[in-house]
Amino acid sequence: MDEIPPRPEFDLIERLAERVGDTAADADRVAVGIGDDGAVTVPDGATATSVDMLVEGVHFRRSTSPLRLIGRKALSVALSDIAAMGAEPGEAYVALGIPPDLDEAGCLELYGGLAEVASEAGTALAGGDVSASPVLAIAITVVGHGAAAGDFVSRAGARPGHVLVVTGELGGAAAGLLVLERPELRSSLGEEAAAALVARETDPTPRLTAGRALAAAGAAAMIDVSDGLGADAGHLATAGPAWLRIELEGLPIQPGVAELADAAGADPLDLATAGGEDYELLASLPPERISEAVAAVRPLALTVIGEVSEGSGVELRGADGGPRQPRGFDHLRRR
Amino acid sequence: MDEIPPRPEFDLIERLAERVGDTAADADRVAVGIGDDGAVTVPDGATATSVDMLVEGVHFRRSTSPLRLIGRKALSVALSDIAAMGAEPGEAYVALGIPPDLDEAGCLELYGGLAEVASEAGTALAGGDVSASPVLAIAITVVGHGAAAGDFVSRAGARPGHVLVVTGELGGAAAGLLVLERPELRSSLGEEAAAALVARETDPTPRLTAGRALAAAGAAAMIDVSDGLGADAGHLATAGPAWLRIELEGLPIQPGVAELADAAGADPLDLATAGGEDYELLASLPPERISEAVAAVRPLALTVIGEVSEGSGVELRGADGGPRQPRGFDHLRRR
Secondary structure (H helix, E strand, O other): OOOOOOOOOOHHHHHHHHHHHHHHHHHOOOEEEEOOOOOEOOOOOOOEEEEEEEOOOOOOOOOOOHHHHHHHHHHHHHHHHHHOOOOOOHHHHHHHHEEOOOHHHHHHHHHHHHHHHHHOOOOOOEEEEEEOOOOOEEEEEEEEEOOHHHHOOOOOOOOOOEEEEEOOOOOOHHHHHHHHHHHHHHHHHHHHHHHHHHHHHHHOOOOOOHHHHHHOOOOOEEEOOOOHHHHHHHHHHOOOEEEEEHHHOOOOOOOHHHHHHHHHOOOOOHHHHOOOOOOOOEEEEEEEHHHHHHHOOOOOOEEEEEEEEEOEEEEEEEOOOOOOOOOHHHHHHHO | OOOOOOOOOHHHHHHHHHHHHHHHHHHEEEEOOOOOOOOOOOOOOOEEEEEEEEEOOOOOOOOOOOOHHHHHHHHHHHHHHHHHHEEEEEEEEEEEEEEEOOOOHHHHHHHHHHHHHHHOOOEEEEEEEEOOOOOOEEEEEEEEOOOOOHHHHOOOOOOOEEEEEEOOEEHHHHHHHHHHHHHHHHHHHHHHHHHHHHHHHHOOOOHHHHHHHHHHHOEEEEEEEEOOOHHHHHHHHHOOOOOOEEHHHHEEOOOHHHHHHHHHOOOOHHHHHOOOOOOOOEEEEEEHHHHEEEHHHHOOOOOEEEEOOOOEEEEEEEOOOOOOOOOOOHOOOOO
């Protein structure tokens, strides 16, 4: 079937394998890496596996993101789910759909970004597949490890009396996206602050160390903040089931978000609760474990942002003590 | 980024999970299936993992393949790599790129095909991701299991003195593709024979039981015949390294292939050696294990088709004892 020439040849696979081979060769658990019918690994006891698919025009644009950053973000986003399980990152498998206008150098640049994050995160790029495709598409399967299935933290363990904690700072990715889409907003910020916000959007950090630390410190439910704090809290609330009350006044909002929101005519709380893509971790903890958890994730901040009670749902409470619905931030974006 | 509406909603994921949920709920190794940040599994000791990506217009067309068969073939092709490792099939993870003109019913039909093969093969559909996409794209990661890494059969073990064996029959998938693309060729065959050839192309069977049996019977190198016998033998030859001599006269060619080839003005040996997609297994065996291996894969046929000696390369030997290069069969297809 020849509408799209059946590119990727064996040569390309070999070159991609060379580009990322070290990440697999150094991995203790990988017995056979790229190049056979399958990669052979020896897990520790239990595995946590997650899949993320990114498609050009839906999740990224090559016109605004360099290929290296597209590769970095694809793997970081996938690894964020492993972080949210409290698992140790192990292997990643990459299925790459290569469009006609992406040459071998471009593929290698993208794999360079993948290899960087793999190396930073201690993840072996152990296999994958390549195919011709009308647009760039990247599907990544990541495998995390733990001694036993019970060591992983699901979304389902939030219980009445728990406190809700979130790592790091929120709102930065949404603010960064606005900066990218509306360059005139840059003038409201210093160049450094603008760059920091943009980096939150284009090059997120999976909170792998914090995820394992929170699991060890008693996190009973955990999720990464990818869809927005409100939506992701909703996933914990449904899985529990549990009632999650979040005090918006206490949210850790990234520096620069307030100024950017002001310039954009937005409420920083909307960016922090509805923007998503911050890839921080939201966890439910027994209150007696808070100080242990705070110490365990240091130097990353861990902020108590609410509490869990009986029921099933999410309540976002404003400074006035009244309920509040996030308005989203899509209306602020340039179409 | 809104060029393509960010379809698949949570509702669709839930419905897909319902459609395939039983395959995971019944699986001993799956502790947490679809719906959390990751699936949790407890492997037996070692895992073999393979990724296959199929893209519309490259690997299939919706105009000629029903969605159920596209789903079936996508998983079967992925599982064929697990068969070639001699692994026990475990879990599958599906990343689905959904085009604007594929509605929820279509997605469920495709997942129905996936679920059928999962059930037939004893594979749990344990997770995945969905994304909007300009064309239908399916990336499947399959995980196979074994007690230890050394139980899996790589491509690299062909040794001088071994014999080469192949399961089942060859040429049927290439012949079936010609029947699909050139309907006038149907008249050269009975309806039943034509349907059998088409089924080899559209609904291949991963040789999972035979793969495990061959591994247990001493297969030292193994690969599934996906690119064509000549090309796949080449992969074993390179990985060995080894010299593989294949006697074309002894190839097990599927009934109907000779008649179809005759009608198409082709040589059946070209369909059998260059067509690919038969998904039979090619293995290198110590000669003293042949009868054990033949008994182990029964009722599937196992045919000795050649032998291994020193070197690195593949020699296809015709009935006259002379070397022969497969001519491929692309020139026979309708563009």
